[in-house]
Amino acid sequence: MTKKWSFKLTPTRKILIALVIMSLILAIYRLATGLGISTNLNDKWPWGLWIGFDLTAVALAGAGYSICFLVHVLHIERFKIIARRALLFSFLGYIFVLATLILEIGRWDNFWRPFISWGIHSPMFEVYMCISVYTFIQLIEFAEIFVQKFSLTWYRRIEKVMPVVVILGALLPFGHQASLGAIYLIVPHKLHPLWWSSLLPWFFLITSFFVGPAIGAIEALWSGKIFNSNVNIKILRSLIRISGGIMVAYLALKVFDLINRNAFQYLFTGGLESSMFLLEMVAGIILPVVICFSPWGTTKTGMVTFGILTVSGVVLRGQDIPLPVLNGE
Amino acid sequence: MSKAVLVDVTKCVGCGGCTVACKMWNDLEFDKSMPSHSENPKLTSKNWTTVTYQKVNKGGKQVWRFVKEQCLHCEDPACASVCFSKAIKKTPQGPVVYYPNLCVGCRYCMVACPFDIPKYQWEKVLPSITKCQMCVTKIKKGEAPACTSVCPTNALTFGDRDKLLAFAKKKIENGDKYIKHIYGEKEAGGTNWFYISDVSFKELGFPTNIPKEPLPHYTHEYLKLTPTVFIGGGALFTALSIYTRRRNEIAKEKEGK
Numbered sequence: 330m331t332k333k334w335s336f337k338l339t340p341t342r343k344i345l346i347a348l349v350i351m352s353l354i355l356a357i358y359r360l361a362t363g364l365g366i367s368t369n370l371n372d373k374w375p376w377g378l379w380i381g382f383d384l385t386a387v388a389l390a391g392a393g394y395s396i397c398f399l400v401h402v403l404h405i406e407r408f409k410i411i412a413r414r415a416l417l418f419s420f421l422g423y424i425f426v427l428a429t430l431i432l433e434i435g436r437w438d439n440f441w442r443p444f445i446s447w448g449i450h451s452p453m454f455e456v457y458m459c460i461s462v463y464t465f466i467q468l469i470e471f472a473e474i475f476v477q478k479f480s481l482t483w484y485r486r487i488e489k490v491m492p493v494v495v496i497l498g499a500l501l502p503f504g505h506q507a508s509l510g511a512i513y514l515i516v517p518h519k520l521h522p523l524w525w526s527s528l529l530p531w532f533f534l535i536t537s538f539f540v541g542p543a544i545g546a547i548e549a550l551w552s553g554k555i556f557n558s559n560v561n562i563k564i565l566r567s568l569i570r571i572s573g574g575i576m577v578a579y580l581a582l583k584v585f586d587l588i589n590r591n592a593f594q595y596l597f598t599g600g601l602e603s604s605m606f607l608l609e610m611v612a613g614i615i616l617p618v619v620i621c622f623s624p625w626g627t628t629k630t631g632m633v634t635f636g637i638l639t640v641s642g643v644v645l646r647g648q649d650i651p652l653p654v655l656n657g658e
Numbered sequence: 659m660s661k662a663v664l665v666d667v668t669k670c671v672g673c674g675g676c677t678v679a680c681k682m683w684n685d686l687e688f689d690k691s692m693p694s695h696s697e698n699p700k701l702t703s704k705n706w707t708t709v710t711y712q713k714v715n716k717g718g719k720q721v722w723r724f725v726k727e728q729c730l731h732c733e734d735p736a737c738a739s740v741c742f743s744k745a746i747k748k749t750p751q752g753p754v755v756y757y758p759n760l761c762v763g764c765r766y767c768m769v770a771c772p773f774d775i776p777k778y779q780w781e782k783v784l785p786s787i788t789k790c791q792m793c794v795t796k797i798k799k800g801e802a803p804a805c806t807s808v809c810p811t812n813a814l815t816f817g818d819r820d821k822l823l824a825f826a827k828k829k830i831e832n833g834d835k836y837i838k839h840i841y842g843e844k845e846a847g848g849t850n851w852f853y854i855s856d857v858s859f860k861e862l863g864f865p866t867n868i869p870k871e872p873l874p875h876y877t878h879e880y881l882k883l884t885p886t887v888f889i890g891g892g893a894l895f896t897a898l899s900i901y902t903r904r905r906n907e908i909a910k911e912k913e914g915k
Contacts, residue, residue, distance in 0.1 A: 361783065363782050375769055398895075401899065404905075404906050437763070442745075447744065448742035448743055450738075450739040450878070452740075453766055455881070495899075500891050504884070504887060511880045511881070516769065516770060516873075518867050518868055527876070
């Protein structure tokens with residue numbers, strides 16, 4: 330069953346191409362005019378929505394590593410079928426993150442400096458190094474699939490390094506997802522007590538791990554519809570259960586942390602912070618957990634709802650955390 | 659020997675000469691819409707130091723106080739610790755110095771600074787962070803920073819950090835002119851600029867919720883785990899991978915039989 334390459338201009342593709350052209354124009358505008366005019370950021374708001382989305386995108390791109398961990402480290406055979414999809418999603422995610430980060434930093438011409446001038450006391454350094462190395466690792470993981478069709482000698486060569494590559498591919502993101510949370514450790518006086526915790530790195534790590542399978546499931550269901558390549562729904566069910574289980578643990582740790590830091594009192598004080606936090610917890614964690622372990626959660630719609638809620642929770646947190654930081658008055 | 663500056667708020671008359679000296683030495687543009695000394699001046703990429711005129715309540719009477727603001731040059735600076743390309747460094751002489759040629763422009767220093775000091779050249783195509791450099795080139799030659807050398811009322815005293823701190827302590831303990839708090843002695847783990855005053859620092863608009871612990875400690879608690887996590891995690895993952903693969907193989911062999 331070999332299909333020929335064809336590129337028909339469907340309405341979806343037209344919209345996507347229009348979006349690409351628009352973002353290219355905006356990117357050029359940003360590079361030509363500087364950050365002030367193009368983003369409206371200022372000294373009071375040095376980080377804006379943009380970095381929130383960037384950091385969220387990194388967490389969402391975690392699909393690759395959590396499924397890589399399940400398939401290549403724990404060797405759970407039944408998940409093998411979605412490993413490549415997750416990798417593709419992840420790879421695209423990291424490319425997106427790198428491209429937007431280049432536009433986000435003020436001195437994009439200096440992006441390579443940290444490779445030479447090592448600021449090892451910064452969590453940002455770990456994030457930077459891990460993202461760079463991990464993108465390269467993903468390139469190799471991807472190449473293994475790619476060269477399979479063209480060159481057997483190259484495939485064999487790559488296959489030899491694969492055991493090391495997959496271990497690194499599972500390990501590096503573990504480190505940098507946690508470092509992403511560690512970025513906010515230095516502002517205990519600026520971040521609201523509902524969010525600031527010395528456990529922040531671990532919260533970020535756990536989140537990125539459970540959002541991986543959630544994204545993987547949505548992707549499999551939607552692309553299954555479009556490309557007629559259905560993944561066995563039983564596999565997706567057990568994948569989502571893994572997410573749900575980890576989310577229960579996350580919720581427990583979160584509650585323990587709030588009590589431990591005496592921050593429980595801020596939960597129902599009203600106001601923007603406590604409402605956002607409650608929304609994050611109820612819509613992004615509790616509701617998906619309930620769906621996941623209910624009979625409805627085994628249907629396709631249930632699973633997609635679960636995935637969307639989980640992802641929205643992470644996106645929301647990605648905005649919640651930097652916003653109070655910026656509002657440091 | 660680490661150098662420091664002591665600001666005696668009771669002696670400042672708000673002439674703003676220090677802000678002018680700063681602009682002249684650092685070649686910063688004067689901007690009429692952004693005065694460097696007034697009732698509501700702002701630190702910007704062109705104003706590395708400001709003097710704020712504050713009407714405060716003292717013993718039931720309204721009085722004017724004048725507060726100079728600039729980088730406090732922390733002993734263990736958050737900005738330098740979060741800079742992932744080492745574009746900000748603490749010098750042994752005391753100043754916390756920014757090197758624009760290394761800067762990537764992530765602005766993490768602006769977020770991390772407890773005093774909100776670093777500012778950005780938002781209007782430039784290739785911008786830099788800006789902040790008081792404590793006239794590091796002058797200090798290295800044994801001279802005082804530009805601002806302190808022009809102060810007409812001795813509100814700014816430049817000297818060795820230890821001696822200056824002892825001097826400030828003696829000053830606030832003698833009599834009841836000063837409140838018993840040296841701002842900068844313990845804030846964020848201690849700074850190289852100190853303030854003494856006769857009205858509370860809160861009333862003067864100083865941030866008062868700053869941890870006494872150096873802020874980089876919070877990140878260090880996490881970052882120190884990196885080597886262990888990386889090596890330990892690598893070993894654990896490899897072991898797990900070999901174990902689970904073998905387990906699967908055995909399971910298959912059994913099925914085969």
